[in-house]
Amino acid sequence: MLGSSRGISLILSVVIALMVAAFLSLMDDATLTLILVASGLAFSASYLLITITLEFLVFREIGNIYSLLEKIQKKNLSEYQEKGSNASVSPLRKINKVINNYAIAQQKEIDTLQKNAEYRREFVADISHELKTPIFATQGYIHTLLDGAIDDKQVRMKFLKRAAKNLDSLDKLVKDLLTLNQIETGDIHFNFGEFNLKNLANEVIDQLEHKASKKGVELTFKYDEQANHLTYGDEDKIYRVIQNLLFNAINYNNKKKGAMVEVELKSGKSSIQVSVKDNGRGIPAEDLKRIFERFYRVEKSRSKEKGGTGLGLAIVKHVLEGHKSKISVSSTVGTGSIFSFSLPLVKEDKAPENEISREVNPN
Template sequence: MLFNSRGVSILLAISIAIVTTAFLSLLEGVSNIALILTFILSSSSAYLLISIVLEFLFFKEINKLYEVFNKLGEKNYSFVNDMNDQKSLNPLRKINQEIFSYAANKQQEIDELKRMATYRREFLADVSHELKTPIFAAQGFVYTLLDGAVSDKKVRGKFLKKAAKSLDGLEMLVNDLLTLSHIEAGEIKMHFEEIDIYALVQDVFDQFEGKVDKKNIILQFDKDYQSPIHVIADYQRIYQVIVNLISNAIKYSDENTEIVVGFEISDKDVTVAIQDHGAGISPEHIKRIFERFYRIDKSRSKERGGTGLGLAIVKHIIEAHGSSVSVTSTLGKGSLFSFKLPVKKAPEPYVPIAEEESETD
């Protein structure tokens, strides 16, 4: 409920008028008409003066304070910037502005802490689930062998291979978690140097020859590049980015399709684009694919393998290079992942130093 200055102004004005009239009545020779006029004039003028002062210096600011608290309850912080832009000589307004800013900042901190607490709970739940799957699988194979299957050579070899595969997946998950944690904590420093991004991608192509042959997928460039393409980047981390993006493209591409890598070269940077022809990603999923453990189709993603951390690692590495990953996708046609890296810095032009003229004899 907002305060109203009218009632307070009337009470104060009447009080002032009564006091003024009472003092005037003590003088000799003052008529009743003069006393009445004095009461009316003093009450009217006092009302106007008090209402103006109370309205603009006091009640108006109190009403604003109530409005701000209502907005804080609605988590609407737009008023903070508006109030910071307002300048006033009213000392009460300045005090209110400080109170409003402080309250808004504290409320935002509380909301952020709640969001982070929720994030930590979800992250712990995801990690527990991801760790549990390979551990339980390996336990099942090992205990089956211990229960007597170890004597059967065929069963023993088959189960040991499956247990080893589960442990390999567990190792991959732990390594990805450690990598992501170290990058976010700033413990992994990027070693920036001049690298040939074209040769790097070619090395990644060679690494996936066996996998693409199984699905009859072709890895190729969008055109022939006759000369090296130099960029400033951390070779090891960008190699990891390309491996993760092409690995995902192979997993989610249909058989007998192509994965195409292209470069768009400008004076300042090189855009690296990786295009697949898979199922595509719907818009509601594109916003979340870089979150840890986020999977579009959890059942099919489990079958394809992976830790669910690849794109999160890609995002952090590219951001550490001062860039960002862009995604465009069409359902049924495929997806395009792209990012930019700065090109080789041009050397400083050589400016010869003028030789000093020798003094003539």
Template sequence: MFFNSRAVAFLLALSTAFITVSFLSLLEGIPSTAYVVTGCIAFSSTFILSYFTLEFMIFRELNKIYNKVDGLKNNPIFSNEPLMKQNEVQERILQKEKVNPLKMINQEISDFASKTEQEIDKLKKMESFRREFMANVSHELKTPIFATQGYILTLLDGAMDDEKVRQKFLKKAAKSLSQLNHLVEDLLTLSKIESGQIKMDFEVFDIQDLMVDAYEQLEHKASKKDITIHLDLPDNESLEVNADYNRLMQVMLNLVTNAIKYNHEGHNVTIQLKEKEDRVKVSIIDDGMGIPEEDQGRIFERFYRVEKSRTKKQGGSGLGLAIVKHILSEHNSYMSLTSKLGEGSTFSFELEKHREE
């Protein structure tokens, strides 16, 4: 049923005319013409009065309120949804005529209030994340800057005259500046990936070649810590994937480097590749320190560190795994983690095989 001023006025006028004629019929000697005239006058006057009263004093004001609420609800400032298309707007207008306006406005206000509450919660979380991020960045930048400043001031205070001390402090200052440069580069890389400025350069290549390249680059680094890297590859001649070779190499180097860092001397790291039906699974397995269960859900957050003092000693910007997470996301993949404290960790991700069209 249509709920608008015209329909309501018509029903009121019809009811009034019927009641008036009904009362008139109780009197005797009234000609039939009088019934018709009385009914028409009652209907017309009631319809005109009701229509203008409802239209200009109630329905138009209700529609103004509805349009304001509807406009706010569909405003991109308050909603992540795109603005409605023209056909959707027309459909909403038709629906307005069929629904009780008071019920419609109540529903719109309830929906708007619910969305606004969700937006406020989201803004609060973003504000909390921003404060935490700024505190972490400030802390991470402060450490190498203060260290470098301390070494240089010590040299300026007279230690420069001693050649051995000078060389030692200059090397330490250079190392701190290198850490600072690495941190800034990781921040820029992460920011560009998240904002879409860095696009993945997809190409078809053999994933086994990438595993071998990562192994060869880090074998010497592992040997310095008396750690052995094992390659566990399938017997296939070729396992092609369509991916960004350099970005996946960045993922592999980060994961294998972490496996070496947080492992014990004399232990092992395995780079494993398994073939599935239409996918390949890459795993980095170590038998080192492991990760506490309470930290596993946050290990891919920016600057999150497990046992911060130990991690600081090992070095790193604290952004490596966050970058890994975003690179894999661009490849429609994700990182899975299995770890047990004191027994080791396994980081795994999967990629789709390349299929010839």
């Protein structure tokens, strides 16, 4: 009773009524009736005003704060909605709002930390697996040779070639990891300049043409002879972007007959679009959002046996972000995939629109 708004109101109202009666009793012309009426009115008015004040401005807000604290303990902040008008004069409403905003911010931070911890665990597991495979394979070949197989020339050359191949894969993996880490941390800078995108794409195609031929993949290059293909960016890193996209398209095209990979350039008013299209197995919709993560591979169609490090698309994504561009992908299972991105078009005797600074930090 004493802890409720009505109990407190009753006590305070009685005190006020007694004070009014005491004050009136000091007056010579105050009658008993006047004292009783004045005390009664003072009691009624005080009780009503104090009850309303305590109930709506204090106790209700304290109750909301307790309710919010319970939500915080149960992590049900998403279900909490602040009741009443935001224009309330109660200072407790402001405290309630501050606690609510702080709790939501802290919960978001906790969620982010949990996601980062999960990502770190996955990354450690992935990198351990990726490093373990070539290391254990190389160890097996070398120990076999040390155990006596080195005397057999044919076996010796065969195992040394396999060990060298695994070490090359390990070297490529480490280089990709270093490149990706440098881009993400800003330790690597972009050296921008003008270059011909058609000539660059031709270089990549020439490099991978033999690989495509060995896998039975027809490699084509489509562009407009009359169009302008001069762009602005880091030539070496764009070379690697096209190389990674083309490598994936060739490597993961599992068609036995009619396998095709097409590189296409389309010049617009202010940009050049680069597309790499294949008619392979395609990527399931549930995997499209994750293919740019480190070490993520689509099962079967992008298995480890294909020889990639699982970092190519992650590097592509970060390099293009450093060029203020982004990679887009569309894919249909059983039909194939299209990866595309755009770079600024450099018009004749003009700087590129939306020019990027010569040294850009991707973060």
